[in-house]
Amino acid sequence: MRATRLFSNKFLLLFSILSIAASSITAQTLTKKQLDSAYLLNPGQERLRKIKKSLAKKFVNFVGNDVSLFGALALSKQNINDNGVTAPINYLYNTVNSNTFNSGYSGGFRIDGIYKEKHRYALSFAVNRIAAGNNYKNKYSLSPFIDDFTHFKADNNFTTLSIAAHYKKLLPVNAMNKYKFYAVFGPSFDYKISRISNEQLINGAGNRAIINGDLGAEFDNKGYYVLYAHYKLGVNMTSSSVPVQLNRFEIGMSIKAKDLF
């Protein structure tokens, strides 16, 4: 429990740093209020300004960055291979195996921009509440007593923090000056921040890190909002006695932060 809280704190720290870095990329011009406050000495702001300036110099090729907030519905299913479990535990197959996509949700922010005026990208940071259906690949039996059972019970409700880096390819569809369609692909990384149950930890099966390959399509309606559908295929980042393959479909919408606030 304490360890979970510790890692949550670490992630909050990491997110805060990344948020500062992200906001610095977008800040190009100063508002009147910012100009006025520039005359006042504030060590914190001064430090932040220096960081922003430094990052802007560093990421000079990353232009047109827009910060958007997004929310999505996520449908998830995990395929579980419990061949490596040696603990003599049984879970009745029909009670743990649903083999369906269950719904969860996610929310966060993303930065859309262009690299070297040519390559469109999106960096996103999200909190995901995942409710996954379970598909256990192996069935065992102890005849004549237990018909079908598994040795392992995977957690199917958990929360992750995720980072994604997507390449966006503009598709030559429709009137491109109004509506834009993109094909999107790239990697993403999830880290479980919710408590892992003892059942999930047995025989070294517990694994917090998930690495995903993402593929999807996005529709940009004149810059007002973006509708998107992404498919994510994830696997355990480190070796585990129970390899889990997490399949997710995300259907969501993002709106530019400056239009909201």
Place this chain on the structure above:
Amino acid sequence: MKKLYILILAATTLTMVACNKETPTTQTNVMNSMLTNKNWYLDYSITGTSTKSYVGQSTYFVTYLKDGTTKDSDGLTGTYSVEVLGNQSQIHVQLKTSNGNPLEVIYNIISVGDTKLVLSKVVTTGTPTQLYFTNK
């Protein structure tokens, strides 16, 4: 600026490397949670090729309580502990017979679940008996 990079690198490395791990008691905790505070009714006993069925009969049952004590339908009481020795999970039962003599019985856990329990009695000579219990 260098400090910021070091901080980002340190935070990223820590979050990547650090994972919560299974402890030596994880497996016994899970097995205990499945085993305790239930009446386990004997359905079958199998010794070698001889199978006896007690399904549907008023039969022997045993209870393992959370406080580490056990009692069965024959009136035997005592204490128990779940242990994992190497890859073998066992229940060690310390009983007192009706005339007050201590008796130790060890069962290998073949499989334990919320509703099904399979044990094999450890014997020094002869064929071990497998006991199939259901939590009705």
